[in-house]
Amino acid sequence: MKLSQIGVWLIASCFWVFPGWAGDTLTMKDAVEIGLKSNPSILAVRETLLASDYAIKSAKAAFGPSMSTQYGYTRLDERPQSLGRDVGSLDNWELSFNVYQPLFTGFNLLTTHEKAILQKEQVASQLENAELQLIVAIQDAFLRLLQSRENVRSAEDSLLRLRSQLKVNTAFYEVGLRPKLDMLQAEVDVATAEQLLAVAQNNVDTFAAQINTLLGKDVNEAVEYVGSLEYFPVSLTLDECLERAAKSRPDLRIARQAVMLAEKDTVLAAVPYYPQVGADFNYIREGSEPFVNGGDDHTPSQWNAQVGLKWTFFEWGKTYYGEKQAEKNVSRLAQEYLNLENEAAFEVKKNFLQIREAEKRISAARQGLIAAKESYRMAVARYEAQVGTNTDVLDAQSGQTLSEASLNGALAAYEQAVAALYGSMGLKNPALLPL
Numbered sequence: 001m002k003l004s005q006i007g008v009w010l011i012a013s014c015f016w017v018f019p020g021w022a023g024d025t026l027t028m029k030d031a032v033e034i035g036l037k038s039n040p041s042i043l044a045v046r047e048t049l050l051a052s053d054y055a056i057k058s059a060k061a062a063f064g065p066s067m068s069t070q071y072g073y074t075r076l077d078e079r080p081q082s083l084g085r086d087v088g089s090l091d092n093w094e095l096s097f098n099v100y101q102p103l104f105t106g107f108n109l110l111t112t113h114e115k116a117i118l119q120k121e122q123v124a125s126q127l128e129n130a131e132l133q134l135i136v137a138i139q140d141a142f143l144r145l146l147q148s149r150e151n152v153r154s155a156e157d158s159l160l161r162l163r164s165q166l167k168v169n170t171a172f173y174e175v176g177l178r179p180k181l182d183m184l185q186a187e188v189d190v191a192t193a194e195q196l197l198a199v200a201q202n203n204v205d206t207f208a209a210q211i212n213t214l215l216g217k218d219v220n221e222a223v224e225y226v227g228s229l230e231y232f233p234v235s236l237t238l239d240e241c242l243e244r245a246a247k248s249r250p251d252l253r254i255a256r257q258a259v260m261l262a263e264k265d266t267v268l269a270a271v272p273y274y275p276q277v278g279a280d281f282n283y284i285r286e287g288s289e290p291f292v293n294g295g296d297d298h299t300p301s302q303w304n305a306q307v308g309l310k311w312t313f314f315e316w317g318k319t320y321y322g323e324k325q326a327e328k329n330v331s332r333l334a335q336e337y338l339n340l341e342n343e344a345a346f347e348v349k350k351n352f353l354q355i356r357e358a359e360k361r362i363s364a365a366r367q368g369l370i371a372a373k374e375s376y377r378m379a380v381a382r383y384e385a386q387v388g389t390n391t392d393v394l395d396a397q398s399g400q401t402l403s404e405a406s407l408n409g410a411l412a413a414y415e416q417a418v419a420a421l422y423g424s425m426g427l428k429n430p431a432l433l434p435l
Contacts, residue, residue, distance in 0.1 A: 031211060066100050071093075101280075151200040168384065362414060
């Protein structure tokens, strides 16, 4: 075995033992699943969802009693006296404990707890909405990558045809059968095709880096994204799409939850209308020394319990106007929800119509590509038979390249419209399979 063969065998063995060295190979479904697990924006919303759990627990804990303590020292300028004799000391130490239990807060605690639960549900809907948007973004970038790869393949084929034509033109020119102008024109077209190929290859690298970013990967990480542009029919009617969107879109659910949260704020704004009732238990120790052990002028310990009510019944309309403001906010959010419903329906219909448009484009592009290939074949044959011109060949070659690009664009536009339709219906479809 030659030394070079041994080296190749060793490298291949390393890739087999450590497959991570060779880079990942991901389908569209794999890419979406990784993105949902690793994308920083998704992870941020998940952290918010976890934080909302603590908010609920905090609101629930407010129903229970609170306990506090206070320890202080007071120095008097002279001893307190009564009827000519001392009844206190200059140094006074006091330690007190308080337990407070709210009994009625004007529905403040209950509403705050209910609002915290609603806020968690809204964050869960926001997470679902963020995941849905990420899925559509990954699928869109993935399809653009596949389209760019097809454009690279088409550009390479075009360059190959032009170089072949250049060789023919050069040979004809050297034997005096064609003017030098034909050869120069072929050289210009070859140079132009090389530039277009470079642009197409750069687009492939750009979209691959974009997918890496959406997946939370390093932009320079070597990942092989595999797949192909395909056509598959969508059997849903427009009415079915609209119905699913009304039921499943998370942004509509978020808007409804915003209205409900605003209604809770209206209840909170009306809290000052009601009295605040609570119970207190106090335990107090006093003394002339820091250890508060009592003394001749201090009671060692005492306790008291009380139930109190506080009611601020007049604030010059502050509570009234605050409640009215909250009610108007509810009305505003309700109108925004109705507007969002209309926008959602429009988005669904727009994507549905784009699917139908792309279907027609695919059919026309396939027919056009067949005709363009036949036109190029005939132009080459006529040129080689000396009955056609170089311009006819170059035009036919350009027509075939454009037809290939049109078909690739139509297929990509179709799948992008399908992905957007699923997203506008609020449905997750990582592999972009037909329903």
